[in-house]
Structures are given as C-alpha cells and as structure tokens.
Amino acid sequence: MFCKLALRNVTRSLKDYAVYFLTLTFGVCIFYIFNSLESQWCMQMLSRSAHYIVDSILIFMDVFSVFVSVVLACLILYANTFLMKRRKRELATYFLLGLPTGKVSLLLVLETLLIGLFSLAAGLLLGVLLSHGLALLTMAMFASYPTDESFGFILSWKAIFKTVLYFGVIFLVVMGFTGFSVSRAKLIDLIQGGRKNEEMRERPLWRSVLTFLVGVALLLIAYAMLLIRGIIRIDPLFFLMLALGTLGTLLFFRSLSGFLLRLVKGRKRLYYKDLNMFVLRQFNSRIHTTYVSMTVICLLLLLAIGVTACCVGLNNTIGAMTDSSAPYDFTIQNYSGDVSPTDIPALLAENGFDTETELKDAWFCNFYYNDPDLSVPGQGSSGTVLSLTDYNALMALQGKDGLTEAELPQLRTEALVTGFSSVGAYLVVDDATAATLSVRWQIFVGNYAGAPQAAEASLTAALDSPGFYDTGFYNTTTRLQIYLENMGTKILVLFMGLYLGLVFLVTAAAVLALQQLSQAADNQPRYAILARLGAPESMRSKALFTQVFLSFFLPLALAVVHSVVGMTAANAVISVVGRVDSVQSSLVTAALLLVIYGAYFLATYFGARTVVRGNG
Incomplete structure (x- = not known):
C-alpha cells in the first residue's frame, strides 16, 4: 500500500x-x-x-x-x-x-x-x-x-x-x-x-547609489589588477584582488534593493505599466536576504563559464604546439657527435630500418661549436652553428623557404629558433665557414614514406636493437609521440574543465531554481489577491516570468562580464604559444548555458506558475 x-x-x-x-x-x-x-x-x-x-x-x-x-x-x-x-x-x-x-x-x-x-x-x-x-x-x-x-x-x-x-x-x-x-x-x-513575510524597508536612494558606486569601483580595481598583474601570480595581492572582486559583486547585488526600484520609479510610464510595480517591489523585498546567495550564484556561474571557455579555447593552442615541437616525423640527435661521430642512417640500416624505402625524405647533418667571432646573442662562444646548405635542406623538409648567402650577414646578430628538441638558438653561416668549425653534435631527421604507425614501429625496433645506444648518446623524438602527449594534455584539460564547469553550472542553476520556487510558494497569496482585483491571467504570468527572469539574468550578466575580463587575462598568459579560440569557446559555453541554464529557467518558471495559480 x-x-x-x-x-x-x-x-x-x-x-x-x-x-x-x-x-x-x-x-x-x-x-x-x-x-x-x-x-x-x-x-x-x-x-x-x-x-x-x-x-x-x-x-x-x-x-x-x-x-x-x-x-x-x-x-x-x-x-x-x-x-x-x-x-x-x-x-x-x-x-x-x-x-x-x-x-x-x-x-x-x-x-x-x-x-x-x-x-x-x-x-x-x-x-x-x-x-x-x-x-x-x-x-x-x-x-x-x-x-x-x-x-x-x-x-x-x-x-x-x-x-x-x-x-x-x-x-x-x-x-x-x-x-x-x-x-x-x-x-x-x-x-x-x-514562512513570515519579510519586512520591506526602502533604503535611502543616496545609500543605494553609494553602495552601487563603491561596488562598481571595487570591481574595476579588481579588473585592473587582474589585467595588469596577470592571472598566474599567486601572492597576497592575488588574494586581495579576489577579495575586492567578491566584495564588489556583493555590494552590486546589495545596491539593487533600492537602486533598481528608485531608478524605475523615476520613469512613471514604465513603473505603472502592467504589474511592473508589483514585480519590482517583490524583487526589492527579497533582495534583503538573497543578495548573498545571488553573489554566490554569480561566482559559481563565473567558474562555470570561465573554466568551460578556457578549457575549450585552449585545445586549439595545445594542438598547434605539435607542429612547432615536431616539425618532422622523427628527429634523432647524437649529443656525443664531437667524441663519437656516427653515421646514423647507416647504423639504422644495419639494425633493420631501411631508410631508402621507409622514408620519403630525410637529412643527416652536423651542428658545430661556435667561434667567438660568430657569437650568438646571449650565448657567446657557447652557441651552436649550422651550415647554410644544411639549414636550407632542413627547412625544405618542413615545406618552408630557405636562405640565400646574401642574407647571412644579418644572421650574425640574430638568433633563429628551430623546432628541434633541446637545440634552441643557433647561427646559420656559409658552408666554407662551417667547414672550419668542430662538430658539436649530429642530427638525423626524416618523414615516413608509408603508414606512420608501421614505419615508426620499424624505427623503434631498430633503435631498441642490442648495442645501438652504445654507439653514442642519443635522443629520439617522433611526431606521433609528441602528438599523443599533446592530445593527452588536450583531453585532460578539456574533460576536467567540462566536468567542473558542468557541475558548477548545475549547482548554480539548481540553487537559484529552488529559491525561486520557494519564493513563488510564499507569493501565492499575493497572486491570488491580484486575481481577485481583476488582473488577467496573462498579466500575472508575465509578471511572474519577469520576476524569474530577473533572478536568473542578473547573476548571469555580471558573471559574463567577469568572464570576459578573466578570459582576456588568460589569453595574455598563453599569448607566447598561441591564443584562446574565443569563437569556439564562446559557442560551446553558450550552448551549455542555453541547454542547462535554460532548462532550469523554464522548469522554474512553469513550476512557479503552477504554484501561484493555487494548484501547489
């Protein structure tokens, strides 16, 4: 039973x-x-x-x-x-x-x-x-x-x-x-x-305006600190910035208890239209106890929007790092080339990796110790030198343009950065000058001719052959390896961000929805009085919709402003390697807000309408 x-x-x-x-x-x-x-x-x-x-x-x-x-x-x-x-x-x-x-x-x-x-x-x-x-x-x-x-x-x-x-x-x-x-x-x-009704007390206009201005000023100070100092410096000023932003948000919603009502009151046509007077007074009476929860909800929405947008936008940046960190299908470096020079292509062939059939293009060359007269800025005589022929061949494998000998003089004062692992800055000189220098290390790069997985498996087998690493001190990186590592980072960033973003979003929307349903239950007698006074059903529904909309929209609007400033600061941090894809991140975040936040808004409105009709 x-x-x-x-x-x-x-x-x-x-x-x-x-x-x-x-x-x-x-x-x-x-x-x-x-x-x-x-x-x-x-x-x-x-x-x-x-x-x-x-x-x-x-x-x-x-x-x-x-x-x-x-x-x-x-x-x-x-x-x-x-x-x-x-x-x-x-x-x-x-x-x-x-x-x-x-x-x-x-x-x-x-x-x-x-x-x-x-x-x-x-x-x-x-x-x-x-x-x-x-x-x-x-x-x-x-x-x-x-x-x-x-x-x-x-x-x-x-x-x-x-x-x-x-x-x-x-x-x-x-x-x-x-x-x-x-x-x-x-x-x-x-x-x-x-529950007992709250006692509605209109605050003096000057106090509401002052509270509003102080809140906005604190937010502007927090925004300025964030944009000037950046988002990754964790020190006492960072926590001060968070405190100012939180207090500014709190004062902003606190000021609405008098500021919004007085502002609309000044426009008589708007104030007396339909049930706007009733809606504003209901909103004003509740803001005395709900401004704290609205602050919390705004901050939860900020976390939801910020985390989601950043994790989605960062994915393209992380993916773009693959091409810069792995310009070739594989790179083998012999760091002991100065004491144990090795013919790397021949050594690979001896161990079962046929460079003629497995590779569509490749290049084997030397890097040289620098001469003091050819100092690389910031490195002095400890810099690295590459010959013009080798440089042009390496650039050709990347599909890039090379240099002419006439362009070399200016390179004596400029350092070029390559995508090689652990190479860093180096100087390009003519072949005759390079021939007079001592070998520093050797490098062999190439692109696979066939299926990358099969060719890389063959290359790995050759590198793992007994005695291969006894011939020198080698470091090997491959595009597939770096690609998978970067994709792992992408997945971790994306999934963790979406996970937390969705949870914060659901939490904020659910708390807000429950509060509005509770207020609708308390307001049921007031809506019944409006019905007896002759207010039509459509007008009462519009008033309720406006009341629920204000409660959902105001925290969201301020959270969006916070998020824009936060995204700007985050973009400045990663500008060294790329930029956040603001279009993609905005679309994904907007879609999540539309589906989840919108679903809660509609469920809250229809639930509250049922309650105030007296069917609850």
Whole structure:
C-alpha cells in the first residue's frame, strides 16, 4: 500500500519534483559520462603509446569524482530540504489522520527511493547517449591522427557500477536525513509551515547609489589588477584582488534593493505599466536576504563559464604546439657527435630500418661549436652553428623557404629558433665557414614514406636493437609521440574543465531554481489577491516570468562580464604559444548555458506558475 501511495505522490507532485528530478538526472548523467572515459576510443588509442597519460587522466578523474560527488550530495540534500518545506502541510495532514511517525517516515523514504531510481535510470540513459557524442568529439580532436580504426557503441559497465554506487550512497544519506527530519517534526510547526513575510524597508536612494558606486569601483580595481598583474601570480595581492572582486559583486547585488526600484520609479510610464510595480517591489523585498546567495550564484556561474571557455579555447593552442615541437616525423640527435661521430642512417640500416624505402625524405647533418667571432646573442662562444646548405635542406623538409648567402650577414646578430628538441638558438653561416668549425653534435631527421604507425614501429625496433645506444648518446623524438602527449594534455584539460564547469553550472542553476520556487510558494497569496482585483491571467504570468527572469539574468550578466575580463587575462598568459579560440569557446559555453541554464529557467518558471495559480 505504501509503495502505491508513494508512487501516486511522486507522479502527482511532478511540479514539485521537476527541479529535483532535473538536478538528479543531470548529476547522474555528468557523473557517468566522465567516469566512462576509460572505455572511450581516445583512451584506448592513447593507452597503446602513452599509457602513463591515460593513467594520469584516470587518477585525476577519480579525484575529481569524489569532489563532484560531495558537491552533488550537498546540492541534493539542499533540494530535499526545500521539498520537505513545501510539504509541511501535507505531512501535518498525515499526522492529523492518525498515521504514526514511523509510517510517515517510511512513506517519504519510499518516495525518495522512487524518485532516485527514476532519475538514476533517466540519467544513465542520457549519459550513455551523450557519452557517444563525447566519443565523436574526441574523434574529431584526433582528426589529424593517421588511423583506420573505428569505434562502436560505448557502454561502460564499470562507470555504471560506479555511478550507481556513488549515487546509491547519496540516496541512502538523503533517505536517512528525511526519516530523521520527520521523526523530529512537531505537528504545530508543520501546520504553521508558512514562512513570515519579510519586512520591506526602502533604503535611502543616496545609500543605494553609494553602495552601487563603491561596488562598481571595487570591481574595476579588481579588473585592473587582474589585467595588469596577470592571472598566474599567486601572492597576497592575488588574494586581495579576489577579495575586492567578491566584495564588489556583493555590494552590486546589495545596491539593487533600492537602486533598481528608485531608478524605475523615476520613469512613471514604465513603473505603472502592467504589474511592473508589483514585480519590482517583490524583487526589492527579497533582495534583503538573497543578495548573498545571488553573489554566490554569480561566482559559481563565473567558474562555470570561465573554466568551460578556457578549457575549450585552449585545445586549439595545445594542438598547434605539435607542429612547432615536431616539425618532422622523427628527429634523432647524437649529443656525443664531437667524441663519437656516427653515421646514423647507416647504423639504422644495419639494425633493420631501411631508410631508402621507409622514408620519403630525410637529412643527416652536423651542428658545430661556435667561434667567438660568430657569437650568438646571449650565448657567446657557447652557441651552436649550422651550415647554410644544411639549414636550407632542413627547412625544405618542413615545406618552408630557405636562405640565400646574401642574407647571412644579418644572421650574425640574430638568433633563429628551430623546432628541434633541446637545440634552441643557433647561427646559420656559409658552408666554407662551417667547414672550419668542430662538430658539436649530429642530427638525423626524416618523414615516413608509408603508414606512420608501421614505419615508426620499424624505427623503434631498430633503435631498441642490442648495442645501438652504445654507439653514442642519443635522443629520439617522433611526431606521433609528441602528438599523443599533446592530445593527452588536450583531453585532460578539456574533460576536467567540462566536468567542473558542468557541475558548477548545475549547482548554480539548481540553487537559484529552488529559491525561486520557494519564493513563488510564499507569493501565492499575493497572486491570488491580484486575481481577485481583476488582473488577467496573462498579466500575472508575465509578471511572474519577469520576476524569474530577473533572478536568473542578473547573476548571469555580471558573471559574463567577469568572464570576459578573466578570459582576456588568460589569453595574455598563453599569448607566447598561441591564443584562446574565443569563437569556439564562446559557442560551446553558450550552448551549455542555453541547454542547462535554460532548462532550469523554464522548469522554474512553469513550476512557479503552477504554484501561484493555487494548484501547489
């Protein structure tokens, strides 16, 4: 009987459970997606050549999952507390009908279990579908990686088990908390469950304006400190900057309690239009206690937008580093070329790597010790010299233009930087001058003729041949190796950023939605009075929409301003190697805001409309 009653209560109270159900579903979905990475195509690919990167990503994911589960647990407990407040009169009715406390607790525990099972099933289903989309995204990230492999439908039983385990524990805590709350509830408190109205006190205009100006000034100071000092210097001034930004945000929302109302009051046509006067006074009365929560929500949105935008925008920068750090398919350097010169191509051929058939183009050359008369700026006589012929050949392998001998004189005072590992600055001189210098080290570079994976496997086998490294002190880097390392970094940055960004976004939107639904329940008598006074349904719905919109839009608007300044500072940090792709990051962030924040906004509006109509 209790199961049937619990099921009926859940289905009948969907308007109350909508935000709760949405929060649980999003939480389960996000948790599953980012814990199913081990089964993703990209991780399988990385594990073959860079398993240590995969291990690092999975370790970070486990650590972040614990943090995320704690955040979601607190959020779910907060949402459950809201539902308990909304149902105080219903619980009082059960007690008045003679239902024992234990039975009422059992009923609520069953309801929590049912909504938990429904949201778990829906979240896992959505997570499985979206994880397939994440796999397509990672395949697009590996678009330049030469492979003929494909992937099928992704279903991670390990991630399902982990999700069920974590959320099972969360639901048990929620059910225990629910049962404990009911057992300690008093009938008189449940009957008088409605909260007292806040006393509305209009603040003097000068005080509101002063608070607003001080808040804006503090924000401008914090912005200036961030843009001038940068974002990576962690010192006392950094924490001062954060404190000023937080206090400025707090004062900005605090000033709205009088500033916005007085501002609109000055425009009589706008103030007396429809129910604007009612909406503004309701917003003004609530801002006395909600400006702190609006500050927290704004900062959560800032973290969500900033983390998401930066992690998405940085991906192109990280990917571009592959070409600069690996201009050839492979680079072999013999650092002992001055004492143990070696014919590297011949040595590779002796160990089974045929350079004639495996490579479409290659070049073997020497770097020389510098002459004091040919000093490289900043290096003196310890610099490195390369001949003009070798330089032009190396540039040709990169598809770049070489130099003429007439251009060399100016190079005596300018250092050129190459993409070779550990080469750094060097000087280009004519062949005759280079012939008079001593060999410093040797280098052999090349590009594969056939499939890169097969050619690299053959090259690795030759390098691993017994005695190869006894002939010199070698360092080998390959494009595929660096590519996979960079892709591992991309995946780590992207997934960690999206993981945290989505959690912050869901948390901010859920808290804001629950607050608005709670306020709608308190405002139900006021909307009933408006109906009796003759205000049509369309006007009342428009007033409610405006009220919910202001609560959602104001924190978001200021968070966007904060994010723009933060992104500008972040762009300045990475300008040495590239720039954040602002277009792509903005589109992805806007899409997430539209889907998640927009879903909560709509669910909140329709839920609040149902409540104020008197059907709650």
